[in-house]
Amino acid sequence: MISLQNINKTYRTDRVETLALQNINLDVAPGEFVSIMGPSGCGKSTLLNLIGLLDAPSDGKLALDGSEVQKWNDTKLASFRNEKLGFVFQSFHLVPDLKVIDNVEIPLLYRRTNGTPRQTLARNALDRVGLASRVHHFPTQLSGGQQQRVAIARAIVGRPRILLADEPTGNLDSAMGEEIMDILHDLNRKDGTTIVMVTHDERFARRTDRIVRLFDGRQVA
């Protein structure tokens, strides 16, 4: 499902060159739930961003769903992200001007799903994360846990095959974190969604199928 071979990522400024990831090799099977762990600044989020096509590797081979992605243009990348990938961010990244249901509908807009089915799918996704009663709220009217559940609803509304979660529990208390982890497990078990999750929390990492550990941009386990 996800294949990384000899992936490097270097950030360059005028004066400094920072090697964020070095020689990463990783395969994630369909339906697998993998967590990525490591200290701050070790390259966890960078790795997740590369898998999610939010950033491009400096070199190496990246294949998703059997296709090499390096030569794809903007339109093809956008289409793949829309149909196959879902994202959950640590800071939720909900659009504050839009109501909960409008936020959840965003991926469907770019699939050109019509109004009524789009709303039905969005309501179903919100129902699945337990927020059916908050569809007409604005994000700022919700708690952190509720906002993250909206973000998960947005990530799963298009039924992506791969869900990428960057510290989804990072801004939540432990009880709320457990709830989010339950939802992710449910998605993985019932829908067979492949999940790659960055986390700092060993307890949550232990609930996944496999832990990948990074240190100073290198894969150490």
Add this chain to the structure above:
Amino acid sequence: MLANYIKTALKVLRRRKFFTFISLFGISFTLVVLMVAVAMLDNVFSPRQPESRFDHVLGVHTVGLYGPHFGMTTNPGYGFINQYVRGLKDVENMSLFTTSSPLTMYHEGRKIDTHLRRTDGAYWQILDFKFLEGGPFTEEDNRNANFVAVITDEMRRTLFNGQSALGRTIELDGQRFRVIGVVPAVAITRNVGFSEVWAPVGTLKTREHEKRMIGDFGAIVLARSPRDFAAIRREFKERLANFVFEDPKNFDRVEAGLDTPFELVARNMIGNQYQGNRVLVLQAILVLMALLFVTLPTMNLVSINLSRILERASEIGVRKAFGASSVTLIGQFVVENVVLTLIGGAIGFVLSVLALSAVARLEIVPFAVFDVNLRIFGYGVLLSAAFGIISGVYPAWRMSRMQPVNALRGGVL
């Protein structure tokens, strides 16, 4: 998709009330000032009653005599017009008249300030006054120096309490005139059409003016077609080449032209002696002034849009992450800006109508008619849309080309 873009645009505008207010204020205020300025210029330059045929008319209103030591620029005299303007080929009709002079008249013990213009009979054939009562005087009245006059409805109200003025007598400049016609009041901005009382040139007290090269006269020529303007001007220039100077020691150069209303303003503003293209210079000045005027609100709009886009960097990142291509994002921001501009345009249109009716009511320019010029309004809206799109969409385009991860971090343009 378009419907959704519009829906999103309206939601964003509703949610960001301060930004929306500032942007709409900038767009609508710019349009209002543009419309008021254009309406005023239009009132001066566009062919409208009684100067409806002025797209076929050229006028001589300025003559300059220059010599090695000094020069003078003033109105042409009767003699100048008679000798150098009358009888030009390709001219359908020609009229000669005095400038509209302010004077004070006394009527039934009341002191009344008014304006008097003396004209020939052709004046009433070239200008299309709509007579409310009676009719114009003729060339025969002029030749016979009949003491007849045409007055405006405003003068009729002042002098006769609005009752019929036909056959009534008024005393002006020590002469008594019988009113034979009443016309609607004319705005002072109409250079040829404006006056409050009109009387025949022939009623002037002396004949001394008939030989003068400079004085307080003006003339208009009606061409069969604007295409004939060049030939008429050429012939006039040829005639001026043989100008006979009364005082050749002091004056050896004459400058005059057959001008459209806009060319006349350009001649008076840029200078009668200027040998370049005065119209182009005046147009450049007006465009520069308009640009300077719109620069301030535009810069405001640009900076507001820039900060708004930077604020929405994370949204752009999210939309990219969930499948929006760069082209799709540009489309969304174009629609948002067009919606904003159209709303601003609609508000600007309503405010322009209100502002112009207020200007008319306040009588800043008495008897002037100020219309909303839809063509200029359209240009104004397009200009605002262009500024909106450039200032709103360009940064969005830059942002949309970023890797989504950089946009999610807040993006730096």
